[in-house]
Amino acid sequence: MTLLGADAYLDHIRTESARFADVLATCPPDARVPSCPDWTAADLVAHLSGVQHFWTGIIAGRPVAPVDEDAEGRAPLASYDDELARxxxxHDTFVATLAAADPAEPAWSWSGPDDQKVAFTYRRQAHEALIHRLDAELAAGQVTPLPAALATDGVHEALDVMYGGLPDWGRFTPSEHVVEYRMTDTATSIWTRLGTFAGTSPEGKVYADEPDQHVVADPGTAPALVVAATASDLDAWLWHRGDDARVAISGDDAVRALVTGLLGQPID
Incomplete structure (x- = not known):
């Protein structure tokens, strides 16, 4: 199981957010963010500031759903230094609000019915801070590895939640192919089963036979594809923050092409 405890997630939110701010303080505001080509350093700091402000409101107002799900609705400030200070x-308000909340208490999230708890915010925002810390480091040219335990959980979260969410109006039809995502430094593997997705969204959009994959327990059979790297490199790769150079992919070529297409979708 990759899940960490609430205290560990909270510590990571603090640590990764502090690193994020410290690194961005070394950048000019117009420095480009290679992993988010449309963003500058100023855009990046405003983004994570808005996200943490939004989730402060979600936890403080639990379990009521937000009226507006826009996490970046705050007006920009006059200077980059002001944005960093904000x-x-x-961040301090967000951490204090989250630390005072029981992870088991009900709270809104954009995810499925099992994630309508404060615990969702603990986990999701640890990974949000982690990946944007990496964005900041990429902008500054100061990249450091991701913490192995958090990155291991990040691989699971990316595959299970960010790529693998199944809405209640959709259905997944599994195929015989499974993929193993193997983290070489933490002796952990996450398995997914490939298949197709179909359904009609509440807005009336029809999906039919869309390629899809969902996390499953170790099936006890040989995978059609193995994707192997350290937890840090694999988590970064899944979030499109690293190329294939540090990831070893082996197996069926057709399955590889299918997985490449699935993972090519944006999850930012």
Missing amino acids: FRST
Whole structure:
């Protein structure tokens, strides 16, 4: 099981957010973010500041759903230094609000019915801070590895939640093919089963035979494809923050092409 405890997630939110702010303080505001080509350093700090502000409101107002799900609705400030100061203040309020909430209490999230708890915010925001810390480091040219335990959980979260969510109006038809995502430094593997997705969204959009994959327990059979790397490199790769150079992919070529297409979708 990759899940960490609430205290561990909270510590990671603090640590990764502090690193995020410290690194961005070394960047000019117009520095480009290679992993988010449309963003500057100023855009990046405003983004995570807005996200943590939004989730402060979700936890403080639990379990009521937000009226507006826009996490970045705050007006920009006059200077980059002001934005960094607002981020640090917003972060302190967010951490204090989250630390005072029981992870088991009900709270809104955009995810499925099992994720309508404060625990969702603990986990999701640890990974949000982690990946944007990496964005900041990429902008500054100061990249450091991701913590192995958090990155291992991040691989699971990316595959299970960010790529693998199944809405209640959809259905998944599994195929015989399974994929093993193997983390070489933490002796952990996450398995997915390939298949197709179909359904009609509440807005009336029809999906039919869309390629899809969902996390499953170890099936006890040989995988059609193995994707192997350290937890840090694999988590970064799944989030499109790293190329194939540090990831070893082996197996069926057709399955590889299918998985490449699935993972090519944006999850930012």
